[in-house]
Amino acid sequence: MTPLTLTVQGAARIELEPERALVRFTIGADGPERAPVVAAVTASLTAVGAMLGDRHDAETGPVLAWSADQVSVTSQRPWTNDGSQAPLVHRASATGRATLTADPAAVADLVDALAAHDTVTIDTLEWSLTDARLAAARAEARTLAVGDALGAAQVLAAAVGRSEVMAVALADPGMLDGSTPGPRPMPRVEKAMAMAMDSGGAGFSLRPQPIVIEVAVDARFSA
Numbered sequence: 593m594t595p596l597t598l599t600v601q602g603a604a605r606i607e608l609e610p611e612r613a614l615v616r617f618t619i620g621a622d623g624p625e626r627a628p629v630v631a632a633v634t635a636s637l638t639a640v641g642a643m644l645g646d647r648h649d650a651e652t653g654p655v656l657a658w659s660a661d662q663v664s665v666t667s668q669r670p671w672t673n674d675g676s677q678a679p680l681v682h683r684a685s686a687t688g689r690a691t692l693t694a695d696p697a698a699v700a701d702l703v704d705a706l707a708a709h710d711t712v713t714i715d716t717l718e719w720s721l722t723d724a725r726l727a728a729a730r731a732e733a734r735t736l737a738v739g740d741a742l743g744a745a746q747v748l749a750a751a752v753g754r755s756e757v758m759a760v761a762l763a764d765p766g767m768l769d770g771s772t773p774g775p776r777p778m779p780r781v782e783k784a785m786a787m788a789m790d791s792g793g794a795g796f797s798l799r800p801q802p803i804v805i806e807v808a809v810d811a812r813f814s815a
Contacts, residue, residue: 595814595815596749596752596754596814596815597760597812597813597814597815598745598748598749598757598812598813598814598815599768599810599811599812599813600741600744600745600748600810600811600812600813601741601744601765601808601809601810601811602737602738602739602740602741602742602743602744602808602809602811603737603740603806603807603808603809604733604734604735604736604737604739604740604806604807605733605804605805605806606729606732606733606736606804606805606806607802607803607804607805608721608725608729608802608803608805609694609800609802609803610694610719610720610721610800610801610802610803611693611694611720611721611722611725612656612691612692612693612694612719612720612721612722613691613692613693613694613699613717613718613719613720613800614689614690614691614692614716614717614718614719614720615689615690615692615699615702615703615706615714615716615717616687616688616689616714616715616716616717616718617640617687617688617689617690617706617712617713617714617715618685618686618687618688618712618713618715619633619636619637619640619660619685619686619687619688619709619711619712619713620633620683620684620685620686620711620713621633621636621683621684621685621711622681622682622683622684623681623682624679624680624681624682625682626665626667626682626684629665629682629683629684630663630665630682630684632684632711633663633684633685633686633711634663634684636709636711636712637660637663637686637688639709640660640688640706640709640712641660643705643706644658644688644690644702645658647698647702652693653692653693653695653698654692654693654695654698654699654701654702655690655691655692655702656691656692656693657690657691658688658689658690658691659688659689660686660687660688660689661686661687661688662686663684663685663686664684664685664686665682665683665684666682666683666685667680667681667682667683668680668681668683669681687715690702694719694800696798696799696800699717699798700798703717703798717798719800719801719803720803721803726805729805730805730807733805733806733807734807734809736807737807737808737809738762738809738811741762741809741810741811742757742759742811742813745757745811745813745815748815749813749815752815754815756815757813757814757815758813758814758815759811759812759813760812760813760814761811761812762809762810762811762812763809763810763811764808764809764810765808765809765810766810767810768810768811768812
């Protein structure tokens with residue numbers, strides 16, 4: 593019997609609960625005088641640093657790590673609607689980030705504490721996995737994708753009366769035929785980002801969404 597070649601693609605999707613939360617924030621103020629805006633941002637940066645330090649524990653959290661840049665100052669004369677330049681405006685700012693355990697209550701508490709400062713803006717909140725869990729999940733997704741490809745090949749083989757299939761080649765999408773693609777495709781990871789004011793206006797309602805990992809694999813079988 594002439595061997596039958598089957599070329600299929602398998603896919604897998606895994607959803608996992610987040611393990612980490614990353615909060616990025618900016619401390620900023622502007623005004624006509626340089627010294628007051630620098631003082632305001634410096635004072636806020638000191639207060640925020642103390643607050644994060646009180647919550648910091650590299651092993652148990654809630655703040656696992658945090659950092660903040662030094663205060664920087666820019667000055668410019670904004671243009672007005674009539675084409676003239678307004679008086680000089682000075683802006684002082686510093687950016688920071690904090691990595692937390694994925695405890696919604698602890699994250700909400702930190703976001704509230706940061707937002708209590710008039711000079712602080714919450715830029716993003718991102719939920720993610722630890723590196724070890726992400727690597728394990730990617731490996732699991734690849735295994736499931738290969739199993740999905742095998743199942744598809746077995747269905748095709750059975751449809752034409754073949755009972756056994758044997759893997760001949762496995763590859764990331766686009767690499768099966770020996771082509772030379774661009775950068776090697778990686779499993780797709782969707783990091784959840786969610787931050788919204790609750791309906792009552794009291795604090796933040798933080799809704800961590802599952803982390804989604806999607807993997808596809810091209811496969812060739814002989815039946």
